[in-house]
Amino acid sequence: MNTGKIPVGILGATGSVGQKFVELLSDHPWFKISDLAASERNSGKKYKEAVNWIQSTPLSDKIGSIKLKKCEPELDSKILFSALDASVAGEIETEFAKRGYFVISNAKNHRFDPEVPLIIPEVNPDHITLIKNQRTKGAIITNPNCSTIGLTLALKPIQDKFGINKVNVVTMQAISGAGYPGLPSMDIIENVVPYISGEETKMETEPLKILGTYYENGIVNSDMKISAQCNRVPVIDGHTECVQIALDKKTGLDEIIRCWKEFKALPQELNLPSAPMNPILYLSEANYPQPKIHRNVDGGMAVSIGRLRECSIFDFKFVVLSHNTIRGAAGGTILIAELMKAQGYFDGVIC
Numbered sequence: 001m002n003t004g005k006i007p008v009g010i011l012g013a014t015g016s017v018g019q020k021f022v023e024l025l026s027d028h029p030w031f032k033i034s035d036l037a038a039s040e041r042n043s044g045k046k047y048k049e050a051v052n053w054i055q056s057t058p059l060s061d062k063i064g065s066i067k068l069k070k071c072e073p074e075l076d077s078k079i080l081f082s083a084l085d086a087s088v089a090g091e092i093e094t095e096f097a098k099r100g101y102f103v104i105s106n107a108k109n110h111r112f113d114p115e116v117p118l119i120i121p122e123v124n125p126d127h128i129t130l131i132k133n134q135r136t137k138g139a140i141i142t143n144p145n146c147s148t149i150g151l152t153l154a155l156k157p158i159q160d161k162f163g164i165n166k167v168n169v170v171t172m173q174a175i176s177g178a179g180y181p182g183l184p185s186m187d188i189i190e191n192v193v194p195y196i197s198g199e200e201t202k203m204e205t206e207p208l209k210i211l212g213t214y215y216e217n218g219i220v221n222s223d224m225k226i227s228a229q230c231n232r233v234p235v236i237d238g239h240t241e242c243v244q245i246a247l248d249k250k251t252g253l254d255e256i257i258r259c260w261k262e263f264k265a266l267p268q269e270l271n272l273p274s275a276p277m278n279p280i281l282y283l284s285e286a287n288y289p290q291p292k293i294h295r296n297v298d299g300g301m302a303v304s305i306g307r308l309r310e311c312s313i314f315d316f317k318f319v320v321l322s323h324n325t326i327r328g329a330a331g332g333t334i335l336i337a338e339l340m341k342a343q344g345y346f347d348g349v350i351c
Contacts, residue, residue: 006341006349009035009077011084011092013068014042014051016180017106018083020330022047023055025081026063028334029273030341035075036066043070054180073099078138078349081333082107093140100137102346106333108198111142111206114218118142118209120149120332121272121339122265122279123156126214128340133217141336144210145202146328147171147230147239152207153279153303154243154320157259159211159224163248166314167226169203172233172240174291177324183232193232203228238291239324244314253308256316257282260305272338274331276302289321300326301335 008025012018013036025033042050048064069075071084073096082093082105089107096103110116115133119125119141131139144152151169158164173196175182187193208221233240260280267275276298282305283289289304297304300323311317322328340346 005030005032006079006346007032007034007077008337009033009037009075009080011037011071011080011082011096011103013047013083014038015083015085016054016176017325017329019051019053019055020325021081021083021334022059022063023057024274024326024330024334026060030338031079031334033063033066035069035077035080037069037071037075040070042068044068052180073101075101078102079337079346080104081330081337083330097134097136097138097140102138102340103140104143104333104337104340105140106143106329108145108202110140111144112209113140116140116142118144118206119336119339120144120152120210121267121275121335122263123152124210124214125266125339127210127219128343128345129214130218141340143329143333143336144206145199146177146322146324147173147199147203147241148206148210149328149332150239150303150320150322151203151241151243152210153322154260154305154318155207155245156211157263157280158245158247158256159222161259162251162256164224164245165248166246167224168244168314169226169228170242171199171203171228171230172235172242173199173230174235174237174239174324175232176237177239177328178232188232188234191234194229196230196232199230200228203230235291237323237325238295239322239328240289240291241320242317243320244311244317246314247316253310253316256308267335267339270339270342272335272342274299274301274335274338278302280305282306282308289319291321294321295323299331301331303327
């Protein structure tokens, strides 16, 4: 039956992020899951036979009965969400793009390719136009690192109005960010691990591209300076970040809070299905935000901010919380696809 929905596929469908894609897309108003792809050893198996389902909602029989395919560019769906591990994502995504597929990727491999947009839909939707510079039949579009997204959404309204020249951020990142099964319990219970491979570099560089200026031939990165320290903590979901900022223009606490509360962008104007009504929730209570309480605000797509104070070294300091597997991974990537559909990039895709 023709539902009018656009068929989509998921690469790396059996992993934790792949499962979150399945969960969020199972009843999506615009997209329908038509292809699930995974490793060669699982090819031909029914999804429910190959996956160790760890999501809170039950796996539907309809999705569970889909037969897994290889991650090769012979899928029926022309729009693909990539949850592939970085060890294999680069070449696979490139090959799909060459063969005419739109690959919207959560992997890190292509984030800094000059012609590949690195997108947070509320922050830099204009950067999607970069795909016209890709010399392929299809295109690759990337979602940033999970910890980058919460930070950059918090910075965007302040950067636009007052300018930011320096940022210091210390993260307390949930264990789900390490995938499943993640860290051994004896490494993380009653412990903090002050190292996440590659994470600090991502946080110090990705926002510069995202907040950069788009020109016809590429992006000129922001000249903001960012220093990051990243820690893994015994929290299941929700990345917490303690942020300090130095501004170009003087302002006060009330003005910054007003920036956050009033911030809305193109996804809200377009009323995209996954877009939070308010991308940023400011909490005035002294002990908020907390992952256990606030990670699922607006379906896990909103960023919660609290504890804004003046800083004796920088100008201001505050705390940011975002859901790392929803806003920071599958949900944010789906929002990119919704934006592209609303802007006509998928016109002509067979429904």
